[in-house]
Amino acid sequence: MTRFLLGAPVALLALASCAGASPPSASAPAPRVPLEMVRVSTPEPSRPTRKEMVRRILPHNVRLQITEADKVRRTASGVVVGSERSADGVVAWVITNAHAVVMDDLKSPTLNVLVDQRADVETHVGQVVATGQVPDLDLALVKVPGLSLPAVELADEAELELGEDVVVAASPYGRALSLSGGMLSQVEWDRESRRPRMVKTDAPIGYGASGGGIFSLETGRLLAIVEGYRTAQVDFAVREESYSFDVPMPGETFAAPSTKVRQFLQAKGFGRLLERSLPGEGGVAHAAGR
Numbered sequence: 448m449t450r451f452l453l454g455a456p457v458a459l460l461a462l463a464s465c466a467g468a469s470p471p472s473a474s475a476p477a478p479r480v481p482l483e484m485v486r487v488s489t490p491e492p493s494r495p496t497r498k499e500m501v502r503r504i505l506p507h508n509v510r511l512q513i514t515e516a517d518k519v520r521r522t523a524s525g526v527v528v529g530s531e532r533s534a535d536g537v538v539a540w541v542i543t544n545a546h547a548v549v550m551d552d553l554k555s556p557t558l559n560v561l562v563d564q565r566a567d568v569e570t571h572v573g574q575v576v577a578t579g580q581v582p583d584l585d586l587a588l589v590k591v592p593g594l595s596l597p598a599v600e601l602a603d604e605a606e607l608e609l610g611e612d613v614v615v616a617a618s619p620y621g622r623a624l625s626l627s628g629g630m631l632s633q634v635e636w637d638r639e640s641r642r643p644r645m646v647k648t649d650a651p652i653g654y655g656a657s658g659g660g661i662f663s664l665e666t667g668r669l670l671a672i673v674e675g676y677r678t679a680q681v682d683f684a685v686r687e688e689s690y691s692f693d694v695p696m697p698g699e700t701f702a703a704p705s706t707k708v709r710q711f712l713q714a715k716g717f718g719r720l721l722e723r724s725l726p727g728e729g730g731v732a733h734a735a736g737r
Contacts, residue, residue: 501614501626503667507599508660509541510618511573511589512559513550520556522621523547524659525589526669528708529720530598539594540720542708543658544674545578545587560591563623569594577715585674586703586711599660601705601721602668607634607643615650615700617659617673627651631661631670634704643704646671652700661702671702 495503513521529540541560550556562569577588611631618624629650637644648661652673659673676699682691712720 497664500664500667504614504616504660504662505624506597507669508616508618508624509591509594509596510561510563510621510624511541511543511547511658512561512621513548513553514557514559515553515555519621520553521547522618522655523657524617524655524673525560526616526658526660526672527594527596527598528588528601528669528712529717530596536593537595539591539596540598540717541573541589541591542672542712543587543589544585544672545581546585547657548575548578548587548589550575558589560589560594562594562596577711577717579711584703584707584711586672586708588712588715588717598720599662599669600667601709602663602666602670604643604704604706606663606666606668607631607646607670607704607706609634611670612664613648613650613661613670614664615648615652615656615659615661615673617652617656619653619655621655628664642706644707645701646704647699647701650700652676669705669708671704672708673700673702676700 507527509525509527511523511525512519513523523543525541525543527539528542531538531540539560548558550558558573558575560571560573562571571591571594573589573591575587576590579586609631613629613631615627615629616624617627627650629648631646632649633645633647634643635645635647636642646661648671650661652659656673657675660669661671661673662668663670680691682689684690709721712718
């Protein structure tokens with residue numbers, strides 16, 4: 448019996464065909480696969496909220512009381528512009544208004560610097576070490592031994608722009624620290640020096656807010672120190688009795704810009720306190736703390 452192997456010749460033919468095929472050219476370029484451009488975006492750091500920024504601003508502020516025989520004679524506000532440590536301990540340097548710390552008319556005055564910590568009040572005794580000439584430079588520097596608070600950063604002149612969102616931290620009427628919000632409503636520039644001479648804000652303040660700080664809500668830096676505010680007199684009659692009182696005018700809270708604070712500290716020999724600060728380019732008026 449003769450047997451046939453079905454499929455064998457076909458398999459051999461297939462092998463022969465494969466063996467005789469010419470190999471692909473080694474110089475032929477490999478096929479290119481198009482790649483899509485992928486853009487990797489880096490998330491921007493989130494800006495602090497208004498509440499977070501206020502929390503950063505608060506530790507720079509204090510309130511001042513001038514007492515005589517345990518009676519409060521005057522009140523004002525202040526901002527810590529320097530903090531140092533030496534062999535004698537810590538010392539804080541507080542900027543305020545010169546008119547707010549006048550004590551020549553008092554026999555035995557004491558300048559108290561108070562820090563409010565919720566229900567507790569920390570009290571230190573301060574000493575005026577430098578004053579400017581009122582009204583051109585209504586600033587004063589107070590040395591406070593034993594007070595440990597962070598120093599504020601002074602804003603650069605470029606930050607003094609109309610419409611800048613601000614918060615004013617002060618202690619009107621000698622009470623605990625109070626906040627009010629608004630914007631820079633005016634920047635007055637000196638034509639000769641080409642530097643800001645005075646700024647205004649529409650944030651409302653009251654008696655005792657002299658020396659309070661006007662802070663940028665964007666950076667937390669000190670833009671200016673409150674000097675006073677303008678008021679309008681309002682008269683009215685009730686049952687044939689006449690009454691009158693002064694009302695603060697919106698947008699008429701005026702202040703010494705950070706440029707003046709910087710110049711004052713340098714002129715009085717306290718330029719070292721500016722190490723944390725940014726380098727600079729180089730109605731009836733009422734004093735809010737009188």
